Amino acid sequence: MPVFLNAAAPEFETEFTAFLGAKREDSPDVDDIVAGIIADVRARGDDAVVELTAKFDRLELTADQLRFSEAEVDALIEQVPAEERVALELAATRIRAYHERQLPEDAQWTDEAGAELGWRWSAVSAAGLYVPGGLASYPSSVLMNAIPAKVAGVERLAITVPTPDGHANPLVLLAARLSGVDEIYRIGGAQAVAALAYGTETIPPVDKITGPGNAFVAAAKRRVFGKVGIDMIAGPSEILVIADNTADPEWVALDMLSQAEHDESAQAILVTDDATLADAVVKAVETQLETLERREIAGASWRDNGAVILVPNLETAAKVSDRVAPEHLELCVADPDRLAGLIKHAGAIFMGSWTPEAxxxxxxxxxxxxxxxxxARFSSGLNVLDFMKKTTLSKMTPGALRAIGPAAETLAISESLEAHGLSVRARLNKLNELG
Amino acid sequence: MPVFLNAAAPEFETEFTAFLGAKREDSPDVDDIVAGIIADVRARGDDAVVELTAKFDRLELTADQLRFSEAEVDALIEQVPAEERVALELAATRIRAYHERQLPEDAQWTDEAGAELGWRWSAVSAAGLYVPGGLASYPSSVLMNAIPAKVAGVERLAITVPTPDGHANPLVLLAARLSGVDEIYRIGGAQAVAALAYGTETIPPVDKITGPGNAFVAAAKRRVFGKVGIDMIAGPSEILVIADNTADPEWVALDMLSQAEHDESAQAILVTDDATLADAVVKAVETQLETLERREIAGASWRDNGAVILVPNLETAAKVSDRVAPEHLELCVADPDRLAGLIKHAGAIFMGSWTPEAxxxxxxxxxxxxxxxxxARFSSGLNVLDFMKKTTLSKMTPGALRAIGPAAETLAISESLEAHGLSVRARLNKLNELG
Incomplete structure (x- = not known):
């Protein structure tokens, strides 16, 4: 049974805190195995990757087959039905248009002291994107990772996607093609992450690795962090729906199930000021769970991690939501703009009943x-800035150095960093000589 | 002896690659100890922090003494000499002015389909800043971490600074006061990181932890990553100076030593197209090393990690620099603007001979x-965005849903996510009913 809580009840704080602290996922400890795989790929390169792919994906390859040829990609893409191709193209176009607005601006100015200051953004040169194979092989995730990288200006974008028993997903390859991906490797697991981070004879190393994966992939990303940049380590996913009496209980139920069907550890939470609506949503969820294709996964998620929280008003709903800091927040209320203004912590907000999270x-x-x-308390969704970095710029004139140099010297001495002070003093002495 | 390389020599590529791959720092493996400390602080809160502070900092405190009182801070700050106070105030003012320009803008627009899209930035609610005690207790680092957090809008900013044997650094406390820090705790090590991440009876938890520290602090930050956000894990520091025949060899030598004096694992690299200048810089470094206060540290850094690289021209210098992707890059050349335009990867660029890194x-x-x-190949210096996060916003109208909903349904079905598709279909059906 999902958890039922009432924000007006005296025991709410205790129960809600326990709910927030509940662990939804047991991460198996695969760290030793992953450390071994990474060391092996570093030491033996392609040979290790070929052997590990034979072992884990039951796929015998030679080193020069690790990468899909253009002809192979062409042939697979041709299998994609027209309707799906058109839908994927629309998605790519819209994702690109959104992310192009995220491109940051450089800045340069001269301040009162005469110092020229500024910064400059530049793209990561090479990025690698991990794409899961099998059941969770989502072409939409290829678009969502690859397009921001290309919009940022990444020159070399490689993806790795395991093809267990040789099965490749044509839609994933089409998504890669639409996104401008430069290289596609049919490898997966920790060995793929290691190959991207350290390079092999046939796979040049990258500077940043993003993309979701299982426990092995997550552990490998943690281990190579520092050698390369990584995105967040994704945990179990969640949706929180705030609904008032204007919401359609069927729609809310389907929106919650669209989170629950991902994974047994996914979480769907309804927060509402309307007990009647709460009952209707719970009934609608149960009805849908009778026939949904993924009813076993969605049912387990709902029973083990689902929650319904009754609140006295929408202000309280916003506070409850901020405590959860949900990945997805849906506002199925009469005035979503007003409610959105009360929210501090959420990955993405979907406003109004016409905006299903899907x-x-x-x-x-x-x-x-x-x-x-x-x-979401402290991090953002993937975006163009994840594939860029900022270089700060400073240029002193003699006048600027005269104005602010003595303070730098004073602070250097106070920190017992003599050479720091001398490097400023040498120039100030020269200026004094020049008069 | 530092490494001498010539980019025109046939063996350059091999030797430069070896130089880039050389390990400058042995990180002791303290992970098990740190795991124990974190578990202890989570389990026993203040009691654990008090005991660990007695053990590591030789300082007996009660739980209510963990935090500096305002009166204590006032008394310590009064000890700061006027000259240092004025210098620190100038630094704070300038750092604040620079970082205020980094505040990002929100965006909201309506696209061709009629969808309202956008994003909103908001600050992390609570941040914690680790400040090392003892020798590496730098007030300037307090400003550099705390000011961006406060500019971002962090409501609650706590710092932890160990006071071994009870010794507090008045300048550190003044820097905290000038930056608007809200809470100062006299604790350090992994126990301070654990207290900030998980909270104790007297120390409320934060959402993000930044700041430098020793191996214990670094290991603790890695461990609490995910529970809270962290900044980068700092490695050994470096400077690369590109100089031509207009550079003053004394100044270049001092700039390189101001990096070398930080730490034996720090690295100073000179890249120049002028062999005469190279010789003069090496001689000047040697002369300075005879008298510099921190000559043992700086000398070890120079001998073990220093390098001089001769290049045929400044274009090659830029390429060599990009391979290093230096933390600090100084351009002591006649036309620093032109050379800066050739650089892709650097943390900060200091342009022209009047701009010492210090x-x-x-x-x-x-x-x-x-x-x-x-x-610097994939990450930026600390900035205001490190204390903010972005929430994306979407709002569909019925018209927008009609335009793009069918494609979402198609893609959901192709990914075998039925509830995703149904959540869109239910709304499209309603629109069809409405006509």
Missing amino acids: IGDYVGGPNHVLPTARS | IGDYVGGPNHVLPTARS
Whole structure:
């Protein structure tokens, strides 16, 4: 049974805190195995990757087959039905248009002291995107990772996607093609992450690795962090729906199930000021769970992690939501703009009943790679800036150095960093000589 | 002896690659100890922090003494000499002015389909800043971490600074006061990171932890990553100076030593197209090393990690620099603007001979917390965005849903996510009913 809480009840704070602290996922400890795989790929390169792919994906390859040829990609893409191709193209176009607005601006100015200051953004040169194979092989995730990288200006974008028993997903390859991906490797697991981070004879190393994956992939990303940049380590996913009496209980139920069907550890939470609506949503969820294709997964998620929280008013709903800091927040209320203004922590907000979260998974435009497991308190969804970095610029004139140099010297001495002070003093002495 | 390389020599590529791959720092493996400390603080809260502080800092406190009182801070700050206070105030003012320009803008627009899209930035609610105690207790680092957090809008900013044997650094407390820090705790090590991440009876938890620290602090930050956000894990620091025949060899030598004096694992690299200048810089370094206060540290850094690289021209210098992706890059050349335009990867660029790197450590304005150990390839110095996160916004109208909903449904079905498709279909059916 999902959890039922009432924000007006005296025991609410205790129960809600326990609910927030509940662990939804047991991460198996695969760290030793992953460390071994990474060391092996570093030491033996392609040979290790070929052997590990034979072992884990039951696929015998030679080193020169690790990468899909253009002809192979062409042939697979031709299998995609026209309707799906058109839908994917619409998604790519909309995602690109949204992300192009995120391109940051450089800045340069001269301040009162005469110092020229500024910064300059530049793209990461090479990025690698991990794409899961099998059941969770989502072409939409390829678009969501690859398009921001290309919009940022990444020159070399590689993806790795395992093809267990040789099965490749044509839609994933089409998504890669539409996104401008430069290289596609049919490898997966920790060995793929290691190959991207350290390079092999046939796979040049990258500077940044993004994309979702299982426990092995997550552990490998953690291990190579520092050698390369990584995106967040994704945890179990969640949706929180705030609904008032204007919401359609069927729609709310389907929106919650569209989160629950991902994964047994996914979480769907309804927060409402209307007990009648709460009952109707719960009934609608149960009805849908009778026939839904993925009813076993969605049912387990709902029973084990679902929640219904009754609140006295929408202000309280916003506060409850901020405590959760949900990955996805849907506002199925009469005035979603007002309610959105009360929210501090959420990965993405879907406003009004005409905006099901699933729109955002595919064609809305914003990214669907979002901070999970309460991390929206401190992090953002994937975006163009994740594939860029900023270089700060400073240029002193003699006048600027005269104005601010003595303070730098004073502070250097106070920190016992003599050479720092001398490097400023030498120039100030020269200026004094020059008069 | 530092490494001498000539980019025109046939063996250059091999030797330069070896130089780039050389490990400058042995990180002791303290992970098990840190795991124990974190578990202890989570389980026993203040009691654990008090005991660990007695053990590691030789300081007996009660739980209510963990935090500095305002009166204690006032008393310590009064000890700061006027000259240092004025210098620190100038630094704070300039750092604040620079970082205020980094505040990002929200966006909202309506696209061709009629969808309202956008994003909204908001600050992390609570942040914690780790400040090392003892020798590496730098007030300038307090400014560089705390000011961006406050500019971002962080409501609650706590710092932890260990006071071994009870010794507090008045300048650190003044820097905290000038930056608007809200809470100061006299604790350090992994126990301070654990207390900030998980909270204790007297220390409320934060959402993000930044700041430098030793191996214990770094290991603790890695461990709490996910529960809270962290900044980068700082590695050994480096400077690369590109100089032509217009550069003053004394100044270049002092600039390189101002990096070398930080730490034996720090690195100073000179890249020049002028062999005469190279010789003069090496001689000047040797002369300075005879008298410099921190000559043992700086000398070890120079001998073990220093390098001089001769290049045929400045274009090659830029390419060599990009391979290093230095934390600090100084351009002591006649036309620094032109050369800066050729650089892709650097944490901060200091342009022209009047801009010693030490200016940027204190009073330039840009942040001095910068990506080390080649990570400027994929990451930026600390900035206001590190204390903010972005929430994406989507709002569909019935018309927008009609336009793009069918594509979402198609893609949901192709990914075998039925509830996703149904959540869109239910709304489309309603629109069809409405006609």
